[in-house]
Amino acid sequence: MFVHPQFKIFSLKPFLRGFSEIELRNKLAKFFPRCYIVFTDSGRSAFQVAIEELGLKNSEMLVPAYLCDIFLPIFEHYHIGPIYLDIDLKNFNIQIPEIEKRITPETKSILISHTYGFPNDMDKISEIAKKHNLKIIEDCAHSFGIKNQSKYLGNSGDAAFFSLSKFIPSINGGFLVSRNPIDINLGEYKFRLTNLIKFVRLFPYLAKFSEKLRKEEKTLAIKDYSEPRKASKISLKIFNRYLDNFGEQAQKRIKLARYFQEKLNKIGFQTSPGITHISALVPQNMNRDELFNKLRKKHIFCSHIWHKPIYPNLSNTAEAAKRIINFPLQNWFTEKDIDKIITGILSKKD
Structure with missing residues (x-):
């Protein structure tokens, strides 16, 4: 996932x-x-x-x-x-x-x-x-x-x-x-090696075997202008x-997102009210990075984007960067997929 x-x-x-x-x-x-x-x-x-x-x-x-x-x-x-x-x-x-x-x-x-x-x-x-x-x-x-x-x-x-x-x-x-x-003249599209890596990761079964490419992708990512x-x-x-199929997909995603958020809130997470991404602050007594690594071992690949804020001198921004975690939510998920993630979170074993 x-x-x-x-x-x-x-x-x-x-x-x-x-x-x-x-x-x-x-x-x-x-x-x-x-x-x-x-x-x-x-x-x-x-x-x-x-x-x-x-x-x-x-x-x-x-x-x-x-x-x-x-x-x-x-x-x-x-x-x-x-x-x-x-x-x-x-x-x-x-x-x-x-x-x-x-x-x-x-x-x-x-x-x-x-x-x-x-x-x-x-x-x-x-x-x-x-x-x-x-x-x-x-x-x-x-x-x-x-x-x-x-x-x-x-x-x-x-x-x-x-x-x-x-x-x-x-x-x-x-x-x-x-x-x-x-009124602007844009340059022609330029294919990069990172595009090939991203293409492979668009398909779940290929992505499982290509997680090691993530480091390569980050190395190749454009950081300069x-x-x-x-x-x-x-x-x-x-x-x-x-x-x-936008309308149908959107309604399904909203329903799944609300179900996911309800499950997370019940176990102490503070979820974002947005429904395009399932993002939440982990409970105060939980280590975000330990949870992140535990779920990876279960093939549940979360993310913690922006975990190093570009301006860390503001308290809420620093707190979010420390505790945020983003969970998978694909348009083709069912409630069973979400339940599997919740079970992974609650699991005592890695």
Whole structure:
């Protein structure tokens, strides 16, 4: 069992069937009406396009302290000074009352991460942003298809970026949603060895035998700034197919997520209310890393992304980094799969 999205069985059909980008754009128009979309090779690249399109170079940006370190070289490249905001441990999103306290004359924008798929209060944030003339970029890497009241996340800011591999079985890919036309020439897609490793890990039975490749993947991962590029056709094909059954898949995932969260809460975990990822703080009397290793021996591969916060001097961010664990939840899971994970957690033996 793995955290990253996977196919249930080995099949090359998603990679071989025909594809029309126009068809994909028409499907996305239902989620993002009156918006412009550009497809990129990653969510990170889409974020870079947003910075360029909104003219945010040489400025300050309010950002969550609970953030992936891949943003750091981007901030450095564009000479953006990040102003870190602590999070609320109940939902892992920023503390909205702290926003106005941290604004300076150089602050031109705010990055809003809907962490683990739980929506921020975009009405309050938009009101603050309008008052101080701030551009809003929504980080929707975890949040495709999630609604904030009556509209999907990604429609409230000036721009929003998404990461395909966070919610579908995909090698890579991302896209940017913007209120204004996007005028940028992206480089052609570039295949990397990490893409081959990610491809193998899309299939459960192959992934079991390729866990040792994870170290190689991390070694090869891009940590420095890289130019944004176009998305691969394969990733867009898979995304296009995923949207055909989006409603059915979403309802099933919500039901499974609520069942999983209820089970975890009963044994002392503090779960995120978001339903795209099953993320939780381990109980105070439990060692997160020991649990992580115990479950790995049972072939339950959890993750603890961002376990080293990029700005550790904020108490809630540091606490989340110490105790967070992300559990597997595939779209094809049943309640029996979730029960197996709970049994693994409660097991006294490694």
